[in-house]
Amino acid sequence: MKRNVMFKILLMIVVGLFLSLDAFAQQMTVKGIVKDTTGEPIIGANVVVKGSSNGTITDFEGNFQFNANKGDIIVISFIGYQAQEVPAAANLNIILKDDTQLLQDVVVIGYGTVKKNDATGSVTAIKPDQLSKGITTNAQDMLSGKVAGVSVISNDGAPGSGAQIRIRGGSSLNASNDPLLVIDGLAIDNQGIKGMSNGLSMVNPEDIETFTVLKDASATAIYGSRASNGVIIITTKKGKNGQAPKINYNGSISLATTQKRYDVLDGNEYRAYAQQLWGDKYPAEMDTANTDWQDQIFRTAVSTDHHISITGGLKNVPYRVSVGYTNENGIIKTSNFQRLTASVNLAPSFFNDHLKFNINAKYMYGRNRYADAGAAVGGALSIAPTHPVYGTGDAFKFSGGYWQNMQATDGFSDKDWTYTTDKNTPQNPLAALEQRNKKANSNDFVGNVEVDYKVHFLPDLRLHASIGGEYADGNEREIVSPYSYTNNYYGWNGLSTQYKYNISYNAYAQYIKSLGAHDFDIMVGGEEQHFHRNGADGVGQGWDSYKNEPVDQALRSQKAYATRNTLVSFFGRLNYSLLNRYLFTFTMRWDGSSRFSSDNRWGTFPSLALGWKMKEENFLKNVNFLSDLKLRLGWGITGQQDIGDDFAFLPLYVTSDDYAQYPFGDTYYSSSRPKAFNTDLKWEKTTTWNGGLDFGFLNGRISGAIDGYYRETEDLLNSVKIPVGTNFNAQMMKNIGSLKNYGVEFSINAKPIVSKDFTWDLTYNVTWNHNEITKLNGGDDSDYYVETGDKISRGNNTKVQANKVGHAANAFYVYQQVYDENGKPIENMFVDRNGDGKINSADKYIYKKPAADVLMGLTSKMLYKDWDFSFSLRASLNNYVYYDFLSNKANVSASGLYTNNAYVNTTKEAIALGFTGKGEYYMSDYFVRNASFIRCDNITLGYSFKNLLRSQAYQGVGGRVFATVQNPFVISKYKGLDPEIKSGIDSNPYPRATTFLLGLSLQF
Secondary structure, three states: OHHHHHHHHHHHHHHHHHHHHHHHHHEEEEEEEEEEOOOOEOOOOEEEEOOOOOEEEOOOOOEEEEEEEOOOEEEEEOOOEOOEEEEOOOEEEEEEOEOHHHHOOEEEEOOEEEEHHHOOOOEEEEOOOOOOOOOOOOHHHHOOOOOOOEEEEEOOOOOOOOEEEEEOOOOOOOOOOOOEEEEOOEEOOOOOEOOEOOHHHHOOHHHEEEEEEEOOHHHHHHHOOOOOOOEEEEEEOOOOOOOOOEEEEEEEEEEEEEOOOOOOOOHHHHHHHHHHHHOOOOOOOOOOOOOOHHHHHEOOEEEEEEEEEEEEEEOOEEEEEEEEEEEEEOOEOOOEEEEEEEEEEEOOEEOOOOEEEEEEEEEEEEEEEEOOHHHHHHHHHHEOOOOOOEOOOHHHHHHOOEOOOEEEOOOOOEOOEOEEEOOOOOOOHHHHHHOEEEEEEEEEEEEEEEEEEEOOOOOOEEEEEEEEEEEEEEEEEEEEOOOOOOOOOOOEEEEEEEEEEEEEEEEEEEEEEEEOOEEEEEEEEEEEEEEEEEEEEEEEEEEEOOOOEEEOOOOHHHHEEEEEEEEEEEEEEEEEEEOOOEEEEEEEEEEEEOOOOOOOOEEEEEEEEEEEEHHHOHHHHOOOOEEEEEEEEEEEEEEEOOOOOOOOOOOOEEEOOOOOEEEEOOEEEEOEEEOOOOOOOOOEEEEEEEEEEEEEEOOOOEEEEEEEEEEEEEOOEEEEEOOOOOOOOOEEEEEOOEEEEEEEEEEEEEEEEEOOOEEEEEEEEEEEEEEEEEEOOOOOOOOOEEEEEEEOOOOOOOEEEEEEOOOOOOEEEEEOEEEOOOOOEEEEEEOOOOOOOOOOHHHOEEOOOOOOOEEEEEEEEEEEOOEEEEEEEEEEEOOEEEOHHHHHHOEOOHHHHEEOOEEEOOOHHHHHHOEOOOOOHHHEHHHEEEOOEEEEEEEEEEEEEEEEOOOOOOOOEEEEEEEEEEEEEEEOOOOOOOOOOOOOEOOOOOOOEEEEEEEEEEEO
């Protein structure tokens, strides 16, 4: 027995030794050199055993050496070159060829594509980075800080909120400054729909393949109308021919909380300051509570997001189907955004790819619960912290049990109580949220079919046609409790509805031919688009809880509206290349808009661009450290007809507001009145000059571009005063004015470290832009200005912004503050700038502007084996904000803290300022503050895995798990809640949250 055991052990040892010797005999040293096609060594190329982490990188002479086994496959790769696989051998001499696919990468331009290396305009194409994208609820989130010259400022922190997108500043004062949005070849109406004001919400970010931003007129002029503010082209993901079905899942759960809160007095601080003001003689009884009203309206919000897609390809029919669901809760109580998206893409081809179809269909269902952020935040900052949240006693049954400032009145009575609220006093912010239920539902469907035919008998000729459209409807129901502070016990049950449909179709022919050193690409076509909208706002009724009958009946017939507009276009483009070095592009477009009279209907929009691929010249061709160098020059004219009124050139009657009604019996009917019109209205036209240089070094490890531009808009649509009696209003829209923007953009991408296990990718961009109004009216009055912007909290609907010649649009127009010897502002004392011995509106001056001079974006991504770490930063320099929060609290006298028979809260900063509410102190430039900032958009840590649950019958699951913190910090000297304010007026915004997210991606 023992002998058998010993024999077995000895046999195992011998077999093990033989196996070890055999394995040792199979192991070998692999060494060699890696060069490019010119014979130059490639430094830092990856050389690894396929399917493993065993390998190395080449040294400064292109050499490598490491151990491998016989039969192993060695993979050699480097950025900008085609990867190569060879069997393991003792000596390897590897020649890597240029990655022609990379060099042939195309970017989407208007009505077609162009090789990236042959683009002559200022075009930036980006592919959403799945590793460092941060939280992207909407498509515009993926652009923020990523493209030079593009500013993306979210409207606020509300769930599903849209954003203000500006490309190279605004080109208009009264018409739209939004860029044209094109999704899968279909130009969309980006105005959104009732309940979903963000037009980009209907595209799930997970479905987006690429963004292409067209910035200069040589690139945008092919779109003619609506292209003066640039073009953003979104291409969604598609299937691949012959590919087996692949399932992708992306999901996340997140927690959002306030990043910063307003610093108002708490209950004890308030009572202490009140003691200083009044001693023991308070104007009214003061409560003893210590309520943090911001705690009452804010919450930690939990949200989820899920997206699943199936991608594959049957024979000649690639397909992709996806479904997404978003449930985003806001940090202000009751606010919520839900969205369901679905998309289908089919790309069948026939006759050996001579006939191709591209079929896209997208659907979105949105559901929004709005919180009245202005009332809630404003109330939380104004109502005294000494009041309790809920009231006790019979009086508060009129407010639904919430504490409100109750005052005696003879308006209503119920038994012995005669109380109501004064609407000029701060309201209970929690009641403002919970006694108002405003919900909106929306449906949006977008679809288009593209057909591309390469003519059999003339394969250089392509015929392309497309038809598409959008249908959307939205309804918004608002129910306000009869006990609400704002409704005098009537309450409100109202409904607003909106419908829109857009139809677009185009066709063009493209002829591409190479004749020796000459390459031609000629395209001509036409397009027609129709946009229709109708609906009714505020149809509903209040409810008299005392008389048990409806009041304030709103008739649908008086609230209904309908409008439409049409665009008819013809266009053409010529791309010519000589010796693959000298590039020429010419485009022309003619647009006819129904928004103008027949005499001014048509606009002509030409563009011209030149390119020189300097790297291809003999004197640079053999400069190995230089991988790309191209010079671009462009000029073009684009148009603007989105003036907000489809019939501004026609004499029309419009329904007056509710305060101009005629009674017939017990029913009141709104009156009608003629509105101002101008038959001479015509296109705004923007002329742009652009010069750019594209560069690349070290086989593309460093690449970038620098652009300079000058852009001027003429025939600016502006509202001007007209003589009384010459039209039906004191003001009228005219083509009077001009505006210019000029600036410089720089972007660079670098890979400072590329090794077998570690890669560092760094992207940076910076933009400087100058905006200036050069003409506003037909006269030479240097003091002429037009009031603009949002109203501030103080001063009876006062505005502090204006447009004036020689200054930026929407600049601040205020008094110059006088300070004492300690640098403290003296209340209501301003500089007499015109020296006439008195202070009046003639002493106001233009001081700073909301738009930043400089914008920057930085993204860093590090990959170590299966781990990734990334962050994104944005900076904005010399953007200014009117500190409306402080201005509104600045009156800290007895009249400021007790007004309209109610106590009002304030801040320590306002107390230190010490204003007493005299004069127009709120018009001081003291409240215009530098709001420059550096914001961290996101920080992400992820781990990727593959072959999970792998078996003989199943290849396993790949994926990634990651954690992200969104908006973790902002560095700024600005004392307000958030320095990033699109309007420039910091007044009770919905705060942007800090969000912590845990996400999972799976590929089956």
